[in-house]
Amino acid sequence: MKRMTFLKTSAAAIVFAAFSGSLAASAQAEEYTKDHPLKVALVLHGALGDKSFFDSAAAGMKLAEEKLPVTVKIIEAGYQKDRWQPALADAADSDYDVLIAGTFEMTGFVAEMAKDYPEKKFIVFDDSPDFSTGCCSNVLGIQYLTSTAGYLAGYAAAKVSTTGTLGEILGMDFKTVTDFAVGFEQGAKAAKPDVKILRAVANTFSDPAKGKELALAQLGQGADVIFPIAGSTGIGALQAVRDAKKLGVGVDSDQAEIFAATDPAQADVIFTSVEKKVGQSLYMALEQTIAGKAKYGTMELLGLQDGAVGISKNAYYEKLVPADVRSEVDALEKKIVSGEIKVETTMK
Structure with missing residues (x-):
């Protein structure tokens, strides 16, 4: 069963252009290699097997491990809400460099955690914290014009x-x-x-x-x-x-x-x-993070014109x-x- 066709080259190139066109270089990028990979945790407030949202995110992580100097741990926190914050906290306490979580149900936890772990980077997909409050300089929000x-x-x-x-x-x-x-x-x-x-x-x-x-x-x-x-x-x-x-x-x-x-x-x-090409956008966000060009502290809103959404x-x-x-x-x-x-x- 093919699971990766949503990451087509042409569409990926469009999303890359959307990110790179609006993402400015941040602090000096650390050099990542296979021997010194970027360590990423994807914390799902649910489980794999939904054949849509979470599986798309996981497919993006799989591609990232294949093509980028990253290692990824997918953490399935399940559907009990009282497990979500502890799962994210446990991941933040570990040695991951980037923590990824999705939707409005996790944004509050990410915003709280980002303050406590300023040395780590966080990506929220399908939602974004309120950056106008001055919070979350180490958080990247990705949203979609579906x-x-x-x-x-x-x-x-x-x-x-x-x-x-x-x-x-x-x-x-x-x-x-x-x-x-x-x-x-x-x-x-x-x-x-x-x-x-x-x-x-x-x-x-x-x-x-x-x-x-x-x-x-x-x-x-x-x-x-x-x-x-x-x-x-x-x-x-x-x-x-x-x-x-x-x-x-x-x-x-x-x-x-x-x-x-x-x-x-x-x-x-x-x-x-x-x-909603979640996996594709996460892949590109990690690629830009490795390049030192991901503009944390802002939100990206991606639509049809960016190749980030479409119909099959x-x-x-x-x-x-x-x-x-x-x-x-x-x-x-x-x-x-x-x-x-x-x-x-x-x-x-």
Whole structure:
């Protein structure tokens, strides 16, 4: 099963340009080699196997170990919240040079830890501390304009829907999650102004049964395309879509490709995914850190124009989305990148 295709050379080069174009040289860079590697800890407030967000981050770490002078330890803190801060604290107490954690649920812990360990560097992905307060000079925040890619998926979803009803399932109602939905809805309405969009919030990213329950409810209301933005909860939603022989939109990674080897029937109903290229952006952040050019103490907001988000255009996309719709999506993508189309966002 291929897991690394989201790190395509051309897209990686674009993200590199986005980082290097805005990241200034920091203090004198320490020289890292295979014998003296940069020691990195990725602390997940969850577990691997979600086939989206955390797996994408881990794939970026795998590539970093293959191509950069780094060693990486992935720490799975699980889904019990009382374990998250201790896991990060234990990692900070160890001899890691860079600690990575993701989402708003970990940002507060990172901000606290960064003060206590000023000699270490921290990367927060999918969120950022409030740098305007003067805090966190040793923290790099990376956020994503997923709405710009969500627009394309929403447009295609509305075009392939036969009922005119789409479903969205959010893990939580938080800006980094709702940004996917905002773009998806705008794109869907651009394709069909009278499209009906059902939105449900699971309030969890780790309950596949809840995801399936919500998806079944939306299918019962006529939805024939469902977009779960919900981590492991979304896996259950996609299973419901598979069993009903309807269509789904994957999230974070190219989920059709991920499922292809283990569950081809699941892959067959995912006509595209809205990719938040977490692993790619983390790889580039580590590369810039090694080069001494990563601008810690700031936040980067990366979107479609940076190659940091996008939609999967794979064999499933070509099979399930008509050629004329694919051409329209390509044209829309160019207009978003050029600024001709302004996509709404919660990331302000």
